[in-house]
Amino acid sequence: MHIVYAASECVPFAKTGGLADVVGALPREMARQGHQVTVYLPYYRQVQKHMKERRVAIPSITIPFHAYNRFVTVLDGGVRNGVQFYFFDVPELFDREGLYGAQGGEYSDNAERFSLYSRTVIEAAKQLGIPDLFHVHDWHASLVPVMLRSLYYFDPVLRKVPCLLTIHNAGHQGLFPAHIIERLDLPPEVFTVDGLEFYGQANFLKGGIIYADTLSTVSPRYAQEIQTPEFGAGLEGVIQKRSADLKGILNGVDYDEWNPATDRKIAAHYTPEQMKGKRDCRRDLMHAFGLKSGDTAPVLGIVSWLSTQKGFDLLAEIMPELMTRELVVVVLGTGEAYYEGLFRGFAERYPGRVAVKVAYDDTMAHKIEAGADMFLMPSRYEPCGLSQIYSLKYGTVPVVHATGGLDDTIEEWDPAAKTGTGFKFYPYETSAFMAALDRAFTTFADKDAWQTLQRNGMAKDYSWREPAGEYLRLYEECVRRRS
DSSP, X not given: OEEEEEOSOBTTTBOSSHHHHHHHHHXXXXXXXXXXXXXXXXXXXXHHTTOSSOOEEEEEEEEEOSSOEEEEEEEEEEEXXXXXXXXXXXXXXXXXXXXXXXXXXXXXTHHHHHHHHHHHHHHHHHHHOOOSEEEEEXXXXXXXXXXXXXXXXXXXXXXXXXXXXXXXXXXXXXXEETTHHHHTTOOXXXXXXXXXXXXXXXXXXXXXXXXXXXXXXXXXXXXXXXTSTTTSTTOHHHHHHTGGGEEEOOOOOOTTTSOTTTOTTSSSOOOSSOOHHHHHXXXXXXXXXXXXXOTTSOEEEEESOBSGGGTHHHHHHHHHHXXXXXXXXXXXXXXXXXXXXXXXXXXXXXXXXXXXXXXXXXXXXXXXXXXXXXXXXXXSOOSSOSHHHHHHHTTOXXXXXXXXXXXXXXXXXXXXXXXXXXXXXXXXXXXXXXXXXXXXXXXXXXXXXXXXHHHHHHTOOOOSHHHHHHHHHHHHHXXXXXX
């Protein structure tokens, strides 16, 4: 098959979260299995740093807007790991410091930026190769199916090409004022209750959900959760109507990048059979954060976007009690100003016990995965989560809220049967979170049990091979239904 992937970010070129990891790894696995794969990305400032030369694939594509035209140059990013990359160069829209915004706010013209991106995906494909299927991701690319089934409905080449939309996070929807429909040169008939209209606003994700041929999301549990008011973010009714077309496929991870036996970003390598290197990684992590810790005190690691969604309101409540225990907490991440300040405050209040680095630092993320004993993910909701899967491979035991992909990937430790891979808590309450941590601390004190728990996790295989097979079956079904 020829598959086109459309997403707003992709490693190694541009990343703010797990979406980039998925779009970096899934196409590569598809190419490895023999398929023709193309990825289209905006030519962000972040992307420019990865380009040694500027090679033009299409000098100019005209994209109409209501009052004027925009002109897009398509750059050839070359073939990497079997995947062909192209970038859309519109300096006034994409040559910016951030992908979606700056100084904590979103860019005011994001509707225009990602509408242009979506339409250019279609126009570029007409010149560079019509795929058997478009696989689009999140609200930023959700106008691809909307445009295919409205603006391009009568196009004899495109009308039979199906489109799959993957929802990575239903909470991010792309909401804009109603007048944006006319400004983006979209047909007025798409702005109805059965289209993009959402309480008087234009909702890009809703449009994608309605117009895509098939839907997927990033874990089986999250596919169920987004059909409920608690997790559907107002779109649960729309998703329920399409439940027969929705499949939850658990994300894989890239073990070429995340594997303690080969990771070039950590102090020492180790395997389930030879764990000595993990102690070296622990010492290196403590040194990197300027901390001291003996072997008796567990090191709790956090690598995260710092926000309410990630459960840090619970952590804030139990932090005074945690600090009565013999342990160390290391935190890496950026996010909401409130939580950045909260964690900085913890570091000041508990010097030598809590260390915080407010930054995006991929090398430090690897050091925490390798050097910590436990990894905390108390997320209020988590569509899939990748960090807990990385943690399993690194023998760093996850402590998670039983939601979404966290519930799908972590099995509660059973001390009698010696089975399980981590510790889960439910409901979303401080007492349940603290109880899970106490179970973890008790197990940590029993070195034999802890090593068994670590090895259980390290033996798990969450590579992309199986999820890619599930996606391929979904692609084939998509094509059959549209042909």
